[in-house]
Amino acid sequence: MPKVKLKTNSLGRGGLLTVIVALITFLSAARSSATLPVSCWDAASEFNDSKNPDAANPSGVWSYGWKKTLTGGFFFAQTPYNDPPNVSSWTSGSGFPLISHLSRSVPVSGGVNPATFPPHVLSLHPGPDGEYVVLRFTAPADGTYKISGQFYALDDNNTGTTTDAWILQNDNKTEAFSGKVDYYGGTKSASFTSTLFQLKRGDRLDFQVGYGANRNHFYDSTGLNALIEKIK
Numbered sequence: 001m002p003k004v005k006l007k008t009n010s011l012g013r014g015g016l017l018t019v020i021v022a023l024i025t026f027l028s029a030a031r032s033s034a035t036l037p038v039s040c041w042d043a044a045s046e047f048n049d050s051k052n053p054d055a056a057n058p059s060g061v062w063s064y065g066w067k068k069t070l071t072g073g074f075f076f077a078q079t080p081y082n083d084p085p086n087v088s089s090w091t092s093g094s095g096f097p098l099i100s101h102l103s104r105s106v107p108v109s110g111g112v113n114p115a116t117f118p119p120h121v122l123s124l125h126p127g128p129d130g131e132y133v134v135l136r137f138t139a140p141a142d143g144t145y146k147i148s149g150q151f152y153a154l155d156d157n158n159t160g161t162t163t164d165a166w167i168l169q170n171d172n173k174t175e176a177f178s179g180k181v182d183y184y185g186g187t188k189s190a191s192f193t194s195t196l197f198q199l200k201r202g203d204r205l206d207f208q209v210g211y212g213a214n215r216n217h218f219y220d221s222t223g224l225n226a227l228i229e230k231i232k
Contacts (some may be wrong), residue, residue, distance in 0.1 A: 043226040043228075045122055046062060058138075062135065063135075065136065070208065070210065074136065081095070081098065085104065087101070088102060096126065097134075103120075105120060126209050127217060134208050136204055136206050137205040137226075139200065139201055144232035145196070146228070147194075149223055151223065157220055158182055159218070160219060162174065162185070162213065163180070163181045163212045164212050167192060
């Protein structure tokens with residue numbers, strides 16, 4: 001294809017002005033599209049692995065931590081735990097509660113009684129004294145947020161996963177989502193598809209897992225799929 005040379009003297013002053021205005025409009029549109037606000041978040045894929053060079057807690061809209069009681073104060077899980085090459089986690093100083101992420105696309109087994117977790121799973125494990133493990137989402141703007149996903153059992157050892165699962169808005173138990181996960185009790189998952197929350201900027205949604213009705217945390221690893229969309 002032959003090269004086309006643009007001669008400004010052939011455009012005239014008016015034609016050149018039109019070209020300049022069009023170029024400015026194009027660059028402004030490109031800049032705007034590059035800075036569009038994020039309106040969808042995925043808990044597992046956005047997990048900031050504790051082994052990453054830029055590991056941080058909190059990380060963007062997400063915080064990893066725990067509570068002594070369902071609506072108690074939130075503590076950041078600042079202790080990294082890694083099981084190379086696949087598993088990385090944030091935990092309390094005692095080891096539990098624990099939030100883990102399987103970063104590689106291969107199943108892994110670990111622990112005295114191995115349980116195989118699926119690839120890219122986000123696992124929440126409560127504490128031994130009734131502490132709740134918490135994944136916190138902090139709303140970046142006012143709006144209506146649609147929450148879709150599920151808590152699900154990961155461990156089939158002994159009693160299997162037996163946990164209570166919650167989504168609390170600003171620690172309000174009255175308006176909370178609640179469910180239970182019981183591997184051998186017929187409720188392997190607790191789904192919260194298309195649940196809506198009205199949030200102000202800075203409001204919190206806490207995805208929480210406790211040790212359930214049997215009051216022990218053994219074999220209680222609980223998977224979490226959570227997709228959050230700002231729809232208004």
